[in-house]
Amino acid sequence: SQKIEQNSEALNIQEGKTATLTCNYTNYSPAYLQWYRQDPGRGPVFLLLIRENEKEKRKERLKVTFDTTLKQSLFHITASQPADSATYLCAPDTTDKLIFGTGTRLQVFP
C-alpha cells in the first residue's frame, strides 16, 4: 500500500540555522508533492507545490527538492526563526487526492 514517512521525532534547531525535513514515500509515483504548515489547534496551511520534473523549488526562505529516483522530498528553511516553529506535513498526490504524512514538528529556539 502507499506509504509516506516523515520523521516523527521533533527537530530542534537554533535560530539562524537551516532546518531540513525529510519526506519519503513508497509504492507509488506521485506527479506532485506538496508541503503544508500546521500550528497547534489549527488547520494546515499550504506552502509549496513541486512537480516531478522540477527537482527544486524556492519561495523566500523555503526550498523544496523532489527526487523521484530516491522517492524523497527535502524541505529546507534557511535562516530559521522561532516563528517557524510548527509541524510540517508533506503530501504527495495520487490521481485525485493527496495522502498526508504524519508531519515533523520543528522547534526553533533563540
Add this chain to the structure above:
Amino acid sequence: DVKVTQSSRYLVKRTGEKVFLECVQDMDHENMFWYRQDPGLGLRLIYFSYDVKMKEKGDIPEGYSVSREKKERFSLILESASTNQTSMYLCASGPYRGAYEQYFGPGTRLTVT
C-alpha cells in the same frame, strides 16, 4: 484570501446521536474534502466531492456520510456517533480537480461521550 469556515470549533455529543458538521468556502472552488486528524495517524481522508451532488469515498468512509447540495457547502454526517469518532475534523477546498493545493478550515474538535 480563500476562507473556509466550519460550523463549530468544539462539539460534544453523546454516543448514538446524529451529528452534522458544516463547512462553507467562499472562493467558488470545485473540490471539497473532509478529513479527520488523530495523533500518530495524521490526516485521513473521509470523503471528497468534485461537484454539487457528487461524492467520492476516501480512505475511511465507514460510519460517515456527506451532502453537497450547493457548491460552497459540504456537510459531514455521523449517522450514529461512536466514541471512536472522537477526533479533530478538518474541511478543505481546492480550486481544480486533481491534487492541487487545498485550503483548510480551522477544524472542529468533536468529543463523543
